[in-house]
Amino acid sequence: MSYQKTLWALGSILIMLFFLSLFTGQMHLTFADVAAWGRDWLEPGRLEPSPKSLVFFDVRLPRSLAAVLGGAGLAVSGAAYQGLFRNPLVSPDILGVSAGCAFGAALGLILPGSSFGIVRALSFAFGVSAVALAAGIARAVAVRQVLVLILAGLVVTSMFNALLMVLKYTADPYSQLPAIVFWVMGSMHRCSWADVRLIAPVILAGLALIFLLRFKLNILSLGDVQATSLGLNPRRYRIFFIGISSLMVAVTVSACGQIGWIGLVIPHMARTLSGPDHRVMIPVTALMGGAFLLAADLAARSLTSAELPVSILTAMAGGPLFAFLLYRNRARGWI
Amino acid sequence: MKKVFLIIACCLLLITASRIRAEMNISDAAGREVKIPGNVSRLVTTFKPATLMVLCLKGADAIVGLDNSSRHDPLALAVAPELADLPGVGSKSSGINIEAVLSLDPDLVILHYQKTGVRLADRLRDSGCPAVVIAPETFDSIEQTLILLASAMGKPRRADAVIQAMDRVLERVGNRVQNLDPAARKTVYYAGPSGFLSTSPSGMLQDRMIHLAGGVNAAHELQGYFKQISPEQLMAWAPDSIVISPMSRLPAKTFINRKQFSLLPAVRENDIHVFPSNLAPWDFPSPLSALGVMWLGLRLYPRKFEDICLVREVNEFHETLFGQSFRKMGGHLDDKIKRKDPEPHTRNQDAPEGNPGP
Numbered sequence: 186m187s188y189q190k191t192l193w194a195l196g197s198i199l200i201m202l203f204f205l206s207l208f209t210g211q212m213h214l215t216f217a218d219v220a221a222w223g224r225d226w227l228e229p230g231r232l233e234p235s236p237k238s239l240v241f242f243d244v245r246l247p248r249s250l251a252a253v254l255g256g257a258g259l260a261v262s263g264a265a266y267q268g269l270f271r272n273p274l275v276s277p278d279i280l281g282v283s284a285g286c287a288f289g290a291a292l293g294l295i296l297p298g299s300s301f302g303i304v305r306a307l308s309f310a311f312g313v314s315a316v317a318l319a320a321g322i323a324r325a326v327a328v329r330q331v332l333v334l335i336l337a338g339l340v341v342t343s344m345f346n347a348l349l350m351v352l353k354y355t356a357d358p359y360s361q362l363p364a365i366v367f368w369v370m371g372s373m374h375r376c377s378w379a380d381v382r383l384i385a386p387v388i389l390a391g392l393a394l395i396f397l398l399r400f401k402l403n404i405l406s407l408g409d410v411q412a413t414s415l416g417l418n419p420r421r422y423r424i425f426f427i428g429i430s431s432l433m434v435a436v437t438v439s440a441c442g443q444i445g446w447i448g449l450v451i452p453h454m455a456r457t458l459s460g461p462d463h464r465v466m467i468p469v470t471a472l473m474g475g476a477f478l479l480a481a482d483l484a485a486r487s488l489t490s491a492e493l494p495v496s497i498l499t500a501m502a503g504g505p506l507f508a509f510l511l512y513r514n515r516a517r518g519w520i
Numbered sequence: 521m522k523k524v525f526l527i528i529a530c531c532l533l534l535i536t537a538s539r540i541r542a543e544m545n546i547s548d549a550a551g552r553e554v555k556i557p558g559n560v561s562r563l564v565t566t567f568k569p570a571t572l573m574v575l576c577l578k579g580a581d582a583i584v585g586l587d588n589s590s591r592h593d594p595l596a597l598a599v600a601p602e603l604a605d606l607p608g609v610g611s612k613s614s615g616i617n618i619e620a621v622l623s624l625d626p627d628l629v630i631l632h633y634q635k636t637g638v639r640l641a642d643r644l645r646d647s648g649c650p651a652v653v654i655a656p657e658t659f660d661s662i663e664q665t666l667i668l669l670a671s672a673m674g675k676p677r678r679a680d681a682v683i684q685a686m687d688r689v690l691e692r693v694g695n696r697v698q699n700l701d702p703a704a705r706k707t708v709y710y711a712g713p714s715g716f717l718s719t720s721p722s723g724m725l726q727d728r729m730i731h732l733a734g735g736v737n738a739a740h741e742l743q744g745y746f747k748q749i750s751p752e753q754l755m756a757w758a759p760d761s762i763v764i765s766p767m768s769r770l771p772a773k774t775f776i777n778r779k780q781f782s783l784l785p786a787v788r789e790n791d792i793h794v795f796p797s798n799l800a801p802w803d804f805p806s807p808l809s810a811l812g813v814m815w816l817g818l819r820l821y822p823r824k825f826e827d828i829c830l831v832r833e834v835n836e837f838h839e840t841l842f843g844q845s846f847r848k849m850g851g852h853l854d855d856k857i858k859r860k861d862p863e864p865h866t867r868n869q870d871a872p873e874g875n876p877g878p
Contacts, residue, residue, distance in 0.1 A: 210750070211753045212756045236755050236783050239755065239779070239782070239783055240755050240780070243778075244750075244752050244780050300773070300774060301771060357589065357767070358589070359568070359713055359804070360765070364715055366714075367714055367715060367718070367748060374751060377778060490739075490741060490742055490749065491742055491748060491753075492748045492749050492753070
């Protein structure tokens with residue numbers, strides 16, 4: 186399939202899924218309802234909010250938008266990281282951003298008198314500082330930069346995981362502990378327009394920047410020596426891509442909690458569809474990531490009356506898919 | 521010198537003999553047969569509801585060690601301030617320190633009924649320290665637990681007094697709501713302790729409490745333990761009343777002000793309440809759950825309860841259980857939750873631009 190055709194096909198799947206998710210859920214909505222609101226809207230003053238219109242405009246619409254944005258952001262961050270580190274095992278969590286976010290959120294949930302806004306703000310702040318810390322350690326060590334950066338990421342991740350455990354240990358087992366556990370599991374149910382307004386600018390700007398500079402990822406993935414000989418400052422671009430990707434992941438995790446596997450599996454799926462050229466692969470990854478999280482969230486909220494944490498579904502679907510890809514591409518020098 | 525030794529040996533023999541003679545067997549919540557000494561004077565409790573049960577049975581002076589969180593618990597400290605200075609032995613979620621328990625040389629250790637609790641109880645028994653597991657989760661099992669602990673503590677009558685007080689409260693509520701027309705029963709959504717959108721399915725205590733108070737639990741169709749639901753599900757249920765666990769007061773404030781919930785009957789009528797009290801949550805499994813039922817009935821159907829003075833009932837109940845009134849213990853209901861006034865700009869704070877809202 187040519188690049189154009191792939192993009193068109195994925196784009197249509199995404200749009201179809203988006204409509205499906207707007208019209209699926211615990212409350213039954215039909216096209217006729219939406220058409221009626223449209224007619225009422227044309228005549229000012231006639232539109233009265235009803236439970237159905239609130240479900241459509243204030244629950245499903247922001248939630249589906251957040252799922253598409255979050256999925257695309259996580260997947261593209263993963264693709265950028267895998268290119269930068271020239272390692273297919275890398276996911277955007279490798280530098281500690283998710284661990285930092287989880288710790289920040291848990292801290293917010295435990296602090297007395299802190300509202301949801303503070304939980305989100307702390308989560309974002311700690312996620313970004315975790316990556317900054319990893320980058321700082323790598324800079325201080327200053328030898329074999331890529332390897333040291335990954336090791337520094339491991340250090341920061343385990344440190345924040347330990348701190349999270351300290352918070353879990355001290356949390357009230359009847360209220361705070363389950364709240365932390367649920368938060369870390371990740372779910373889109375918290376997403377309202379306020380969240381979309383927060384994450385949309387960051388993710389759209391991040392996607393645009395990575396899209397515009399995606400050809401640099403091809404050069405960076407050749408290694409520092411090659412990149413330098415081609416006239417590219419690898420360190421500067423590495424910091425740039427890490428910064429952008431981490432911001433996108435931090436803003437997503439601070440709104441929806443930890444959602445695993447998207448950043449790892451989707452870039453691989455995109456690579457099997459479109460090849461390893463980042464110029465082609467980045468847009469494909471974005472569309473696939475958005476569609477994958479949207480579909481997972483649709484299943485999470487519609488399968489049962491109770492809501493399943495979406496990260497369970499992404500891991501349940503992503504894990505076997507990844508195993509299948511490994512098997513199918515075993516002899517193609519893909520890994 | 522020999523005489524002294526002889527006397528000491530005799531005394532020791534007597535003490536041991538008396539302990540052996542007074543030993544008795546009880547069967548705990550996991551069906552384990554446990555041999556315990558006749559007069560339990562050194563108790564260790566390992567989780568909050570267990571401590572609360574012992575306090576209800578007026579056994580505070582027998583406690584020699586307790587779970588860490590109960591040492592800061594307002595109710596426990598109001599009943600027996602000296603508990604704050606007793607050694608903590610860990611907690612149910614982060615683990616019990618078996619050495620700390622053994623070092624207190626208890627006559628009886630009370631543990632939770634989950635697998636880790638049962639295993640720990642067996643280990644303690646093998647180390648010569650009697651341990652029972654309890655499962656206070658429903659009204660029936662709360663009463664069974666009271667009977668079990670009271671007989672283990674050597675005061676079986678005390679359980680009767682507490683159970684009678686609970687039954688009396690529940691009966692008074694039942695008399696007022698049992699003849700309610702099924703169509704007039706309010707649908708109640710219960711927001712659980714781990715978040716506003718986490719609720720109690722059927723089979724849990726809170727579902728039963730709502731039923732006893734004359735309401736219908738919105739989540740009755742669900743099964744299992746605390747369940748997370750989507751905002752949309754709450755809107756589909758459209759509850760007439762929302763009751764919130766005191767642990768979720770803060771997150772609930774954010775949610776009830778969201779525009780998406782503005783058309784829920786409970787939000788429109790401002791029929792939103794937080795379970796009392798500041799001392800101990802009444803929506804948790806304990807004898808105080810009976811008061812929770814009365815409070816809920818009164819909030820759902822105030823006209824049916826016009827003749828009941830909640831404050832007096834609550835004071836009397838605490839007097840029976842803990843020997844002092846609710847007021848004297850520093851208790852407040854704390855059952856109100858503030859909603860922002862529905863001014864146009866606050867109502868629209870979550871609306872997208874161009875959204876055809878009001």
